[in-house]
Amino acid sequence: MSGYTMLRNGGLGNGGQPWMLRWSSRIRLSWLSFTLFIILVFFPLIAHYYLTTIDDANDPDRRIFGPRTGNELCEVKHVQDLCRIRESVSEELLQLEAKRQELNSEIAKLNLKIEACKKSIENAKQDLLQLKNVISQTEHSYKELMAQNQPKLSLPIRLLPEKDDINIPLPKSKRNCGLHNCFDYSRCPLTSGFPVFVYNSDQYPFGNFIDPLIKQALEASVRNNVYVTENANNACIYVVLMGEMQEPVMPKPTELEEQLHSLPYWRTDGHNHLIINLSRKSETQNYLYNVSTGRAMIAQSTFYDLQYRPGFDIVVSPLVHAMSEPNFLEIPPQVPVKRKYLFSFQGEKIESLRSSLQEARSFEEEMEGNAPADYDDRIITTLKAVQDSKLDFVMVEFTCKNQAKPSLPTEWALCGERDDRLELLKQSTFALIITPGDSQLVISAGSAMRLFEALEVGAIPVILGEQVQLPYHDTIRWNEAVLILPKPRITEVHFLLRSISDNDLLSLRRQGRFLWETYFSTSDTVFNTILATVRTRIQIPAAPIKEEPAVEIPHRSGKAAGTDPNMADNGDLDLGPVETEPPYASPKYLRNFTLTAADIYRNWNTAPGPFHLFPHTPFDPLLPSEAKFLGSGTGFRPIGGGAGGSGKEFQAALGGNVPREQFTVVMLTYEREEVLMNSLERLNGLPYLNKVVVVWNSPKLPSEDLLWPDIGVPIVIVRTEKNSLNNRFLPWDQIETEAVLSIDDDAHLRHDEIMFGFRVWREARDRIVGFPGRYHAWDIPHRSWLYNSNYSCELSMVLTGAAFFHKYYAYLYSYVMPQAIRDMVDEYINCEDIAMNFLVSHITRKPPIKVTSRWTFRCPGCPQALSHDDSHFHERHKCINFFVKVYGYMPLLYTQFRVDSVLFKTRLPHDKTKCFKFI
Ligand SMILES: *[C@@H]1O[C@H](CO)[C@@H](O)[C@H](O)[C@H]1NC(C)=O
Ligand SMILES: *[C@@H]1O[C@H](CO)[C@@H](O)[C@H](O)[C@H]1NC(C)=O
Numbered sequence: 001m002s003g004y005t006m007l008r009n010g011g012l013g014n015g016g017q018p019w020m021l022r023w024s025s026r027i028r029l030s031w032l033s034f035t036l037f038i039i040l041v042f043f044p045l046i047a048h049y050y051l052t053t054i055d056d057a058n059d060p061d062r063r064i065f066g067p068r069t070g071n072e073l074c075e076v077k078h079v080q081d082l083c084r085i086r087e088s089v090s091e092e093l094l095q096l097e098a099k100r101q102e103l104n105s106e107i108a109k110l111n112l113k114i115e116a117c118k119k120s121i122e123n124a125k126q127d128l129l130q131l132k133n134v135i136s137q138t139e140h141s142y143k144e145l146m147a148q149n150q151p152k153l154s155l156p157i158r159l160l161p162e163k164d165d166i167n168i169p170l171p172k173s174k175r176n177c178g179l180h181n182c183f184d185y186s187r188c189p190l191t192s193g194f195p196v197f198v199y200n201s202d203q204y205p206f207g208n209f210i211d212p213l214i215k216q217a218l219e220a221s222v223r224n225n226v227y228v229t230e231n232a233n234n235a236c237i238y239v240v241l242m243g244e245m246q247e248p249v250m251p252k253p254t255e256l257e258e259q260l261h262s263l264p265y266w267r268t269d270g271h272n273h274l275i276i277n278l279s280r281k282s283e284t285q286n287y288l289y290n291v292s293t294g295r296a297m298i299a300q301s302t303f304y305d306l307q308y309r310p311g312f313d314i315v316v317s318p319l320v321h322a323m324s325e326p327n328f329l330e331i332p333p334q335v336p337v338k339r340k341y342l343f344s345f346q347g348e349k350i351e352s353l354r355s356s357l358q359e360a361r362s363f364e365e366e367m368e369g370n371a372p373a374d375y376d377d378r379i380i381t382t383l384k385a386v387q388d389s390k391l392d393f394v395m396v397e398f399t400c401k402n403q404a405k406p407s408l409p410t411e412w413a414l415c416g417e418r419d420d421r422l423e424l425l426k427q428s429t430f431a432l433i434i435t436p437g438d439s440q441l442v443i444s445a446g447s448a449m450r451l452f453e454a455l456e457v458g459a460i461p462v463i464l465g466e467q468v469q470l471p472y473h474d475t476i477r478w479n480e481a482v483l484i485l486p487k488p489r490i491t492e493v494h495f496l497l498r499s500i501s502d503n504d505l506l507s508l509r510r511q512g513r514f515l516w517e518t519y520f521s522t523s524d525t526v527f528n529t530i531l532a533t534v535r536t537r538i539q540i541p542a543a544p545i546k547e548e549p550a551v552e553i554p555h556r557s558g559k560a561a562g563t564d565p566n567m568a569d570n571g572d573l574d575l576g577p578v579e580t581e582p583p584y585a586s587p588k589y590l591r592n593f594t595l596t597a598a599d600i601y602r603n604w605n606t607a608p609g610p611f612h613l614f615p616h617t618p619f620d621p622l623l624p625s626e627a628k629f630l631g632s633g634t635g636f637r638p639i640g641g642g643a644g645g646s647g648k649e650f651q652a653a654l655g656g657n658v659p660r661e662q663f664t665v666v667m668l669t670y671e672r673e674e675v676l677m678n679s680l681e682r683l684n685g686l687p688y689l690n691k692v693v694v695v696w697n698s699p700k701l702p703s704e705d706l707l708w709p710d711i712g713v714p715i716v717i718v719r720t721e722k723n724s725l726n727n728r729f730l731p732w733d734q735i736e737t738e739a740v741l742s743i744d745d746d747a748h749l750r751h752d753e754i755m756f757g758f759r760v761w762r763e764a765r766d767r768i769v770g771f772p773g774r775y776h777a778w779d780i781p782h783r784s785w786l787y788n789s790n791y792s793c794e795l796s797m798v799l800t801g802a803a804f805f806h807k808y809y810a811y812l813y814s815y816v817m818p819q820a821i822r823d824m825v826d827e828y829i830n831c832e833d834i835a836m837n838f839l840v841s842h843i844t845r846k847p848p849i850k851v852t853s854r855w856t857f858r859c860p861g862c863p864q865a866l867s868h869d870d871s872h873f874h875e876r877h878k879c880i881n882f883f884v885k886v887y888g889y890m891p892l893l894y895t896q897f898r899v900d901s902v903l904f905k906t907r908l909p910h911d912k913t914k915c916f917k918f919i
């Protein structure tokens, strides 16, 4: 309210003013009116009285004013008197006027004072609010501290075997071995980290019979494995590597048995031993069948039903790529979804074997009285009929030009060479796999080979014969990638396959590709998967993923950061606690044992698989909202203490569905000290900021005399080994929060924009949340993708020059994403942001989130950024198309919305404030 209205209202005595105000102005005004009253009322009376007295003295008859005659002198004197009186009165009036003005100015001054008082009241209120905040924050922290001070969880008592020879008799039947009676848990405490000892096969006679390629491949994988230990005494499990035995020199089963039993840690029954027998060929043999393996677990690709112990033995995949890494670029794209052939099958049953089978079968029938129905003939006729009907293109062949040698009479032999088979599969939407009709077989090597060849090139496997046990079936949900149908449904197969939508087809194919890539593609993945299976079964968490050790560059700080004039438009809005909140690192490793218990299936069936333990992921489950008021409130900062509220309450607490947290700014910089210093200074006073990590991407160290700004939080300068844009996404151990704000050294974000971005990210922790949007556009003539930064109502990428993401994605980018992508980023010195968008969309199948309309990305005075020439764009087109090849499909998804704060553009009553003033 202005001083003017205050004066007016106060004078008229209107209500609604603070009492003090009305009081003081009324006093002054009454004084003024009083004076005026005197002037206006009393002056005529006085004058009259004066005149009449004079008149009375001279002429008692004239008691009223009126024209006078006679006595001139007297008249003159009278007029003179009057004039004098007038003069003195007007003088008096002048004085009064002066006095009035004086009073007016005093009023104005007092008004100013009132205004100042009001302001200081306002400030005091604000301070009080902040103080209250501090108190409640401290209270919270105190309570949380008290909670933490409860007795710490001490490590469990280490189980150690009393003595090594337990000498419990073996279960009556070999088949009865399970973890409960054949495994010694005392060697594998939960916190032991799963140490694995691998026998060096060169030191044992059986090592000489192993296929050298398999031996070589496995030994390389053993060297790369983090669980392998040299210390046999402490090991949880003992691995015996075997491969396909080479035919001519194969030892007799009894010899092999003897050799196994004399292994130094066999301890009479081979408990905690794992015999890994990998094969490369499609032949089904079962050499170990006649070997007594005691309490050892067996991992191989072929099992007889009688021999296989579910939950104990492991069905593994054959080693297809023994030595070479698969080349992702040779893998056919996943789109178009439908390929030339709806399905294909090539195979042959060898007649000589068949007839021998007939004999065996009639014998069996006699023995057991129930013959397994041989569906093969029905399958052949049905599939041929589909082919002849020409309703769909299908390719079925039941004889081959040159077939691989099957070793089982019931097995369909593979046709041709591997490359020819892959060629056909690349043109097939589905690949039929007919399992051997032999019900004693858990899985045959030939079927397994067909399965993995199909997965490799994206033909969706259709397995006829629901009795098969696919590799790692106790952890992998195969039905997400493979159709498994009972043989009696053969006549319905065509109908069923035709009914599946493109969306489902692609998701089956995508999942197949994930499984193949993660578990079966290289000898490393095969070996890791076998170990991970045992580890998961005995519920030991995976080894923690590697953090990038940050080598710090020492620096001098001290330059007090001023307030940047560009930040002035943040308004006087308080964006959150600044000095009141101590640094707070996100808690980590809270779910070590959930991942091998409640979360097994999610962990195994979604990227990146079960091989790493992450300190935290964006997918950790949320508590229902009442939990934070009923016992699980640690860390939560509900808005208004739970009562909610608009701007003021909102700015005082983080609210949301997850406990309080802070974020880390990661800034990649290359020899632009001044620009960098300015950017750092602008971060001064940013609430919830935990730390700034400056990734120094230049071999030339920063100038020694450089004085770094003091912005109230630590600034860590990290040295890099080489100048690479991939360094932007390294998971530095210095990053202690889940939230990472990646910004370019010249990016210019306002504090309220950053705060808002942070709050939005907290609700979309699995996505990239940021400011500048871009999209991928279809280049119609060239039938490929273009990178596009034009104005558009749809976007699919958010540039990481100013974006929040979860640290989890830094691990994935650096250690899990295919190396080919990082290589391309280094080759072009470009595209790292596109790569990150691809990665996150690939993992989540969701687009990024763009926040707020305001965007002041590049600073106008800064030196030309690297992204301004044509070649930059050209490279980005190339990157996109290359990345699509690597992933096998385009992971990016479009989005058409942008996030603004909740009360943005809402009309509010005057006692409420907006969440943010400008966004
Ligand atoms: C390992 O498995 C393969 C294929 O199943 C088989 O040919 C080979 O004989 C097995 N080796 C041993 C030692 O059992
Ligand atoms: C196991 O030994 C028996 C008897 O010696 C033999 O008949 C059978 O073929 C062997 N089985 C395998 C899978 O080697």
Ligand SMILES: *[C@@H]1O[C@H](CO)[C@@H](O)[C@H](O)[C@H]1NC(C)=O
Pocket (backbone or CB within 6 Å): 191, 543, 544, 589, 592, 613
């Ligand atoms: C979980 O695993 C991490 C990494 O190995 C370890 O630092 C942490 O102490 C573990 N937590 C518990 C409760 O065992």
Ligand SMILES: *[C@@H]1O[C@H](CO)[C@@H](O)[C@H](O)[C@H]1NC(C)=O
Pocket (backbone or CB within 6 Å): 787, 788, 789, 790
């Ligand atoms: C952006 O739009 C302009 C005009 O519509 C067009 O000429 C240009 O090629 C577009 N840029 C890209 C990268 O598509």
